[in-house]
Amino acid sequence: MTRVVAVFLAASVAGLLFVPVFGVWPLALVLVACAVPAFAVAVWCPWASWRAVLAVVAGLVGLLAAVRPADPVGALVVGATEAWRDVLRSTWPVRPDPEAVVFVPLLVLAASVFGVELLHRVRAPLVALLPALAVAGLSQTYAAAGGAPAVVAAVAFAACGAAIVAQGIPWAAVALGVVGAVLLGLVPAGPAFSLRDNESAPLASARVASPLSEVAVRLGAPDTPLFEYTSATPVDRWPIAVLDEFDGVEWTPGGNLRRMGAGLPPGDGVTVPTSTRSASVRMRGLGLPWLPSQAWPATVTGTDPLVAPDRGTLLAEEPVTSYDLTWWEPGVDGATLSEAGVDANAVGGLGGVGEVPAGVAELAEQAVGGMRSSFRAALVLERFLRDDFRLVDSGTLPVGHGWPQLERFLLRDKQGTSEQFAAAYVVLARLRGIPARLVVGFSGRNSLVRNGDVLAWPEVAVAGAGWVALDPTGSARTSAMGGLPGATGQAREELPPAEGLAEPLLPAEPPATAPGAGVPWRIVVWAVVAALLGWLIAVPSWVALRTWRRRRSGTVADAVAEVRDRLRANGVPVTSAMTVRDMAAAVPDPEALVRLATAVDTTLWSGAGVDARQEAWEAVRALRSEFARRPVPVRARAALRYGYRAQVAPRMPVGALT
């Protein structure tokens, strides 16, 4: 039974390595519901030939009872055939839909049942762990479990292996655990390879009109209602698309689309404290696929959209009537913002700008005045466009956002819609090293958003605060808004005039470091910790388990084996070619071993049917008492030494005797 427990435990540990994909509780619930009934059948089923089938059936029943899908058969089929890919195309943790969640318990169930059958049918018991190891390996192609979880998992595997080979060769299990811990510990969590990197959710509609091209069109019919929202606090803007890739002609969205999972964290670039805000959105006339969103969406309920996680863009493939949106709001004030630097590592912030026409670079330098890249420089650039350029919102509206239109806007006409303002800002900012992107959306000044609220604006990546929306057209509300827009307005109002401008006190440029510098140290530390931890736990555990099993069987042969291992652990060079009397000759006080030798001789070799098991184990106890009187450091060393090298007899020069 211990071995069956170990096989199920190892498979469950392998299943739990999918925690980054599904979260802890949804996964633990289905694993327990699936594994417990299967385990009961595997242990107590009286028909060995039907054990595997009945265990699978019991596991499936438990699984379906836990997730209760509307279509049980369909859920199992989808779970077994398509869920593995759907999971890769979703943000993590995945929404706990039955079709998606059953994917892992099915694997664990298969590994457990297969492992138990191997345990009963194969001579090498450790083979029973191979299915669980395969599941663990598969989990690592989804999400690498680096660090402490990997070490814990490997130690658990080692413990299972030790339990399985309790009557075999323990170093194999110990080595398995230590090597596993080291290998898993070597893999840094997060940025390691994942199959997810090569997967993205395809958009059903092959071609989608750029929302930037629709700005002028929407302004031509300003009263058309698009959507309405309710929120506890005013919402400054409703982005619908982030366009951060520019080739000189077209602005296009970048990044991969995924199915929106159970929730998203704020981006890596946000290090300031965050709070959540929420709003309910009801659609009125806004066409597919764009859905009003925010820079850092947290959850979406009421629909199942696609999302570009790095950009916050939401897209729907089917008509949506309403949905609830929760998003992360970075908590930062205007003073902090005005002294902040930029985040050069922000995704899409320093993309291409195409072939820059003559005079634009000089204009960018003139606009910023040679300032270093910072949020203050971004505000200076914003003021430059707001003061020197004119926004038009009626009459014949200029259209276009490629370099010909931007060149005319920047160098000749100096008037345009928010489309030209935003596009021009982004290219000028990028030319000055300020990470910026172009966003298209709507102003949130009214709860009922119409075509006339359409807006394009630039966002710059601020260190610690994430993407901050700017307003080069001068149409935004002021600091009364609150939140990040309010802080931006405050920083804007406190911006000194051009003659009084000074560089913010930015930290010094970090010294250039080679990619991956520092990682080897972490790997080394983890490797050492894993090896040490595995050894500290596995060896004493295994020794205690082994002694318990031998004492329980109580044979004289087990007593000899126990004495042999005790002597090895205490540094006595014992080989398999030594009799008990040979061992007695190798220790200073041979009395206990001589008693054991007598018991062995009369029990094993006399042929008289003598049972001297009690005497043999009394001799073992005497030996243990003798060792227990040794100094503590010696005993500690013995407890952690398995001494496996000593158990092999010296090899003969040629020929192997087994």
Next chain:
Amino acid sequence: MTPPKSTLVYQAIADNVQRVVRGKPEVVRLAVAALLAEGHLLLEDVPGLGKTTLARCLARSVGGTWKRIQFTPDLLPGDVTGVMVYHQNAERFEFHPGGIFANVVLADEINRGTPKTQSALLEVMSERRVTVDSVVHEVPRPFLVVATQNPIEMEGTYRLPEAQLDRFLMRLSVGYPDLSSEVLVVMSDCAQVSADDLTAVVGIPELEAAIAEVRAAHIDLAVCEYAVRIAAGTREHAAVRWGASPRGSIALVRAAQAVAATDGRLFVTPDDIKAVAEPVLAHRLVLTPDAELGQRQPASVVAEVLDAVAVPVTAG
């Protein structure tokens, strides 16, 4: 608990022998074990270490008949086996038995005899009978040959044929005594205590009964297999050209049975096998030329084999 009869016989002979042979209890034990196993014993060592003394002590400790044959180059096979002599009065040939017809035969300095004479002795050791003029003459039972030979100063001697050395159950070296033992030896000599002073302490019937009891000592299948694996191990060793034959395996087990009896047991343990492995197997090995050039000794080869073969452990 009453010890086995064979143990009492061993104890009596060993105590008697050790009145003269001092400080070599293990050698005496193995020598007496060879007698209890009814196996022939070859004592090999440099002169002056008591080979002949030990042999004579063994012979005198046992009742029945014993004879000493001093091997010299002019010794003839007939001197060993016996000859047919014509008696004129009776007008017929009559068999005159040689020195081999005794319960205990002391073959002193066997390597000084010619190969023909050695061969005659070795043949009788194996066959336990002599055939002269197509007439078979059985040697008395029990029949034990205790031979001595000097391994140095081989010039003018005839080395025993290696193929026939395995007629001896054991080959023992007496070895130098330690200081205190040598003092006792010298004191005994001064007191004129010699092998000639010993009297038989065991009669032939008791010895035969002891031999039968030893032959019946229990040996577990696993222990027997252990002995065979050791013998087989000598064949696989890189330094060995010819290893121990199945006769060596049999000798190993028989010697172990006798050693067990000397310890008061009528069953064999792996320790018994290990105790007799070197004296039983070493003289049966023929080393490779390279090993001999490298001064390898058969005893060290047997020790390596013992270190390589796992001791059996059965459930119990």
